[in-house]
Amino acid sequence: MSTSVSDLASLAGTDSIFKFVGEGAANIVFEIIQPASSQNDILRGKLLRVPKARTHALNYEELQCYWETAIKPLFRDGELVEQSLVRIGAGRHVLSDLNSVLAEFETTRRRDFQGSRVDEEAEYGMLVDDMRKKNPDDTVLEFKPKWIFQSPNAPFNAKRCRNCAKATLRASDSRRSDGVVNGGGGTPPPSYITDSPVLCSIDVLESKLNHRARDRVLAIITENLLQPADPRFDRLKAWLELNHLLPRLCNLQRVNDDVFAGGCLEADPAQQHPKLELAMTLRDCTCFVRIPADPTEEVEAKLADLDKKNGAAKLRTWQALERRLVEEGFYTAPKPREQWTCRLERGREDHEE
Ligand SMILES: O=P(O)(O)O[C@@H]1[C@@H](OP(=O)(O)O)[C@H](OP(=O)(O)O)[C@H](O)[C@H](OP(=O)(O)O)[C@H]1OP(=O)(O)O
Ligand SMILES: Nc1ncnc2c1ncn2[C@@H]1O[C@H](COP(=O)(O)OP(=O)(O)OP(=O)(O)O)[C@@H](O)[C@H]1O
Structure with missing residues (x-):
């Protein structure tokens, strides 16, 4: 782990x-907004990320060590959002200030996150x-x-990728709880996600070569906010076509699972599973894509x-979760009310390119 750790005590x-x-x-x-008179260089261009209380997550020292030793070597320079530890505990004033900020707008937070604290x-x-x-x-x-890359536990005759199968399961659970609460009738609650488009893995995988897959990915990641006439749309399209980051991530998700040992379903809870942990880490990251207003500047994408x-x-x-996806047929059985069909279910109909 990097040796010099900065300290936010200087903000006091x-x-x-x-x-x-x-x-x-x-x-x-x-974001830490500093007064012009006392700018600290280590904070320039940086945001502060802090852990929530009472989660099952590992502590930041362990996360940072893992990121530096297990994750960073897998990627090229510029492909990852850089991260470094900063000491924050001294005097505790920073942490309690952060909690006061959270408390101020509690009601605007995502419902399931409300009440959680730094x-x-x-x-x-x-x-x-x-x-x-x-x-x-x-x-x-x-x-x-x-x-x-598809789950190694998905059946050979799967009609859904893991993302579409999981979204179908969520929709099904949501409908079921709606049935309990509302007796099965009435207007679905706002959290009801049936029919919402899902970032289908097959589309992501094929968006380099297939324009229809690319268009569906574009619609989802831009939330339909960028119109095709917008020059930024073309730049994003070109990025999807040419980037090496998503294919690299896909390959890493593939090679790092215990595929030959049967994915997570075959893992023994009494043992450690470093490869599976790595695969699950690589499967739950965020991709930021920045398209600068200046067309001479390159699109920047980082994980x-x-x-x-x-x-x-x-x-x-x-x-x-995986057992439910397999045993309750979310990978295989079509559910009648779902409008959203996985690319696997529709087949490779748009392979004409
Ligand atoms: O299980 P999944 O696929 O729903 O992924 C969880 C994520 O749900 P998502 O489907 O992305 O909304 C979930 O994301 P949200 O909190 O729902 O935004 C977390 O990232 C969770 O990881 P952890 O518990 O924080 O370590 C994720 O759990 P892991 O499976 O990666 O451990
Ligand atoms: N480097 C960054 N630049 C800009 N915004 C960021 C950055 N990192 C995080 N965010 C914002 O903060 C949100 C939460 O951050 P983060 O993904 O670190 O939380 P998390 O608890 O790890 O999420 P998850 O539940 O998905 O695992 C992100 O969805 C994003 O909107």
């Missing part, structure tokens, strides 16, 4: 302000490259290139959130 007594940027299940990201016992945070817009006219996209998975704590959950 300055008029620095923390601004909420985003959150996931295990981490929260803030871990006030944390000793370290991370400084990560700020992947937001550099200029107001830049466009930044964020998506999770999950399971680009973030490559945190080591806690296999010991999560293996049974992974297995339970």
Whole structure:
């Protein structure tokens, strides 16, 4: 692990302000806005990422060590959002300030994240490259290139990739709980996700060569916000066609699972499974794509959130989910009310290119 660790204790007594940027299940990201009079260079172009309290995630020292030794060597320079540890615990004032910021806009947070707080016992945070817009006219996209390579546990006659199968399962569960709450009738709640388009792995995999697959990926990652007439649309299209990052990630997701041992379903919970942990880490990252407003500047794409998975704590959950996908037929059986069909189910109809 890198030896010199910076310290946010220097922010004490300055008029620095923390601004909420985003959150996931295990981490929260803030911008530190420093007064012009006391700018700290280590924070330039960086955001502060901190752990949430009471998650099953590993501590930041372990995450950073893993990222440096197991993840970084798998990628080329510039393909990852850089991250470094920063000491944050001293005096605890930073952490309690962050929690005050969260408390201020509790109701606007994602419903299942409300009430979660920054871990006030944390000793370290991370400084990560700020992947937001550099200029107001830049466009930044964020998506999770999950399971680009099919699950090794999917049956040979699967009609859905892991992403489409999982989305179908979620929709089915949501419908079932809607049935319990509303007696099966009424307007679906806003969280009801049936029929929402899914980033289908097969489309991602084929978006380099196949224009229809590419168009579907574009529609999803831009959330239909970029129109084909927009010059940024073409630049993104060219990136999808030419990038090496997603194919590299796909290959890493493929080669790092215990494929020959039968994926997570065959893993013994009494043993350690470093390869499976690596594969699951690579399957749950975020891709940021920044399209600069200036057409002479290149599209920049980087992967973030490559945190080591806690296999010991999560293996049974992974297995339970995979078992449901297989045994309840989410990979294989068409569900009548789903509008969204996986590329596997539709077949390779658009292989004409
Ligand atoms: O199980 P999945 O495929 O739903 O992935 C989980 C993610 O759900 P998603 O489908 O991306 O919305 C989930 O994302 P959200 O919190 O739902 O945004 C987490 O990334 C979770 O990882 P961890 O528990 O924080 O280590 C992810 O769990 P892992 O399976 O990667 O451990
Ligand atoms: N480097 C970055 N630049 C800009 N925004 C970021 C950056 N890192 C994270 N974010 C924002 O913060 C959100 C949460 O961050 P992060 O992915 O680290 O949380 P997480 O708990 O690891 O998520 P997950 O539940 O998906 O594992 C992201 O979805 C994104 O909107």
